[in-house]
Structures are given as C-alpha cells and as structure tokens.
C-alpha cells in the first residue's frame with residue numbers, strides 16, 4: 001500500500017513513517033520543516049519539503065496513487081495559539097482543507113487524523129470518552145475540532161473514510177525516533193534538558209490539586225502504540241467505509257511528580273525543579289477512556305507503561321546531540 005504521512009519530520013510522524021516502512025509499505029512524506037527535523041525522515045521514504053498549502057506539490061504526490069493519508073502536520077502549542085490564533089486556523093484548518101481537496105481530486109478517500117484532548121476543554125467527567133462535550137478553551141483545540149467537523153462533511157458528502165484519534169500526551173521513543181523540537185513544551189524532554197543543565201529548573205505548576213500528590217494527572221501514551229494504532233485504523237478503513245473518533249490514552253494517568261520521580265529512578269540523575277503557582281486553565285486531571293478504540297479496533301497499549309516510556313525516551317535522548 002502507498003501511504004502519505006503529513007508532518008513526517010515531526011515527533012509522531014517520524015515514528016509513523018518508521019512503522020509503515022517496517023510493515024513493508026511505500027511511504028511518501030511531507031513536511032515544511034517549520035518544526036521537524038530533516039534527519040528524522042527515513043531514507044526509504046520519498047520526502048517532499050513542502051507546506052500542506054502547496055497544492056502543486058500535493059497534486060504531484062497524489063498522482064502516484066496514494067491509498068491512505070496519516071495527517072499529523074499541525075501547529076501544536078496552546079500558548080502560541082493564544083498569541084497567534086490566525087496561524088492555527090491557517091495551518092490546522094485552511095491548509096488541511098487544501099489537503100482534503102487534493103485527495104478528493106485524486107480519488108484518495110482514506111484519512112487518519114491526529115486530533116487532541118484539547119478539543120474537550122475543561123473536563124466535566126473523567127476518564128474522558130468520545131461523547132464528552134467538546135468545548136475547546138483555546139484556538140489550538142478549536143482549530144482541531146473545526147477540522148474534525150470538516151472531515152465529517154467530507155465523509156457525508158464525498159464518502160471519505162476517516163478515523164480521528166485524539167491523543168492526550170504522546171511520549172517515549174523508538175530506537176530511531178524521539179522528541180526533538182526547537183521549541184519544547186512537553187514535560188519529559190524538558191526534564192531531560194533540566195538534567196543536562198540546558199535550561200534552568202523545571203517549574204511544576206501547582207501541588208495543591210485534588211490528586212494523590214497534589215500535582216496534575218496527565219495521560220501518557222507511548223509513541224509506538226500511537227503509530228501502531230494508525231496502522232490498525234488504516235487496515236480497518238481498507239475494509240470498512242467508516243467515520244469514527246477515538247480517544248487514545250491509558251485510562252489511568254500519572255501525576256507530574258510521579259513522572260519526575262520515575263525519571264530520577266530511571267536516569268540516576270535528580271531533576272532540578274521548583275513548585276510554582278497553578279497555571280490558568282490547567283485541569284487537575286486529563287485522562288482518556290480508550291475503551292472504544294480497544295473494543296472496535298483492537299488497539300493495544302503494549303509499550304505505554306510509564307517506566308518504559310521514560311527508559312525509551314532517555315535512551316534515545318542520550319544518542320542525540322543534546323543528550324550526549
């Protein structure tokens with residue numbers, strides 16, 4: 001099968017490319033490298049350095065007979081989306097629409113979309129399942145929800161087969177790919193950078209939440225499990241004219257302090273951190289119910305134990321320039 005992966009030079013995209021190639025597929029990769037790294041693109045993939053808004057390049061890619069698309073390219077920072085909402089609607093909605101139109105013109109109608117827990121906004125119940133109200137409280141979440149809605153209409157109007165995956169926190173690494181962004185906001189790579197003295201102490205935002213140790217609970221999923229879920233969804237959509245959405249998470253969650261203590265145990269280094277004030281808009285717990293993904297698609301979370309997540313991330317980080 002021929003797959004197109006958008007955002008292929010980014011963290012999760014690079015792992016998807018790796019798993020697709022390992023499974024024997026032909027992989028086409030698009031990324032404009034605004035964030036990702038050229039070195040993260042596997043040499044066996046056909047790479048196009050291009051924006052999703054570049055219809056000429058998209059038409060060229062789709063003329064090669066793409067069977068399915070993994071759509072991961074996006075702007076992903078909540079604070080940045082509050083400072084520059086236009087960038088988020090332009091990238092995550094308008095340029096995504098350009099991709100859908102190129103697919104439609106080429107007759108490619110199968111897509112798996114990376115969405116996010118941010119579409120739910122402040123959780124009313126936990127764990128969060130797919131029926132939870134979707135009331136995003138920032139432009140990032142709203143742009144993702146807008147694109148989810150667009151996809152629904154492409155299913156209804158044009159017969160697109162679509163699965164939407166909402167991940168909570170992707171983490172960990174494979175042997176070949178991990179998290180390596182120039183602007184980093186994710187806890188585990190930030191903690192590694194603090195260990196290495198590449199940044200000042202980490203701030204833990206609040207320790208007075210109603211959780212086991214007072215710090216926020218978040219739901220970490222190993223990036224390999226996320227990539228594998230994409231392959232399973234693609235196999236399902238190959239057989240079924242389906243449109244559906246799935247939350248992907250561990251259904252339990254881990255506190256921020258537990259993550260930091262696990263990092264200390266696994267790496268043998270202490271993580272320099274301070275407890276700061278709560279951050280506006282941070283819910284006490286963000287945990288996904290993956291029951292539907294397990295039941296319908298048979299998704300498994302074999303790698304998503306917090307110890308293994310950190311071991312694999314640390315091993316990968318130590319191979320990189322910043323980790324040596």
Ligand SMILES: NC(=O)c1ccc[n+]([C@@H]2O[C@H](COP(=O)([O-])OP(=O)(O)OC[C@H]3O[C@@H](n4cnc5c(N)ncnc54)[C@H](O)[C@@H]3O)[C@@H](O)[C@H]2O)c1
Nearest residue numbers: 007009010011012031032034035036051052073074114170
């Ligand atoms: N990392 C997480 O924990 C997490 C959680 C929930 C959802 N997601 C979603 O998963 C997807 C991938 O996330 P990630 O962590 O790998 O992000 P990332 O920033 O590492 O990768 C995104 C890639 O997309 C590229 N890109 C962005 N806009 C583009 C455009 N218009 N044209 C071409 N390339 C473009 C960037 O250069 C980058 O390489 C995103 O859609 C994100 O919203 C991620």
